[in-house]
Amino acid sequence: MKSSTLPLLLILFCMSISSFAQNPEKIAIEEFPADQPINYVSGWGDMAVAVNSMPAGTDLAPLLEGLKNNSCQVPHWGLIKKGVLKLTYDDGTVQTLKAGDLFYMPPGHVGVVVEDLTIMDFSPSKKFEKLMDHIDAKLAEGSQE
Numbered sequence: 001m002k003s004s005t006l007p008l009l010l011i012l013f014c015m016s017i018s019s020f021a022q023n024p025e026k027i028a029i030e031e032f033p034a035d036q037p038i039n040y041v042s043g044w045g046d047m048a049v050a051v052n053s054m055p056a057g058t059d060l061a062p063l064l065e066g067l068k069n070n071s072c073q074v075p076h077w078g079l080i081k082k083g084v085l086k087l088t089y090d091d092g093t094v095q096t097l098k099a100g101d102l103f104y105m106p107p108g109h110v111g112v113v114v115e116d117l118t119i120m121d122f123s124p125s126k127k128f129e130k131l132m133d134h135i136d137a138k139l140a141e142g143s144q145e
Contacts, residue, residue, distance in 0.1 A: 037139055039052050048122070050122075051119070052119055053119075055116050059112045060072075062138070066138070067131075069108060072111075072131065075104070075123060078105075080097045080103070080117070081120060082118040083117035085112070086111065086112050087110070089109050096114070
């Protein structure tokens, strides 16, 4: 993890605490939504939180086709709880995240799951919801074929 990532995670943590102080809602991990293509809850201090599991071999690129550079343009901060995720950024940089890694994933990335993955991440709600609208449309396209 880059040393510049730690301050970003601390800022995110403080934002989350501030949000929870104003709105003390919480969700037990066992009760987190699990029926969406990408499971998330939005509106926690203008952030969305996502908790997802994906099998090895999952390629997220097809869901991002049609976005700028055919990549995710939403920043994410989070934790790899299990598995390995390989990211390719728009500039050609490749990054591998593994279990136990805290991360900041800037806009302009595509991921492939290398080993069965469990990931928790935080993203700006409005940008994330726009991304989810795009993904839902892509999935609807695929179900009509």
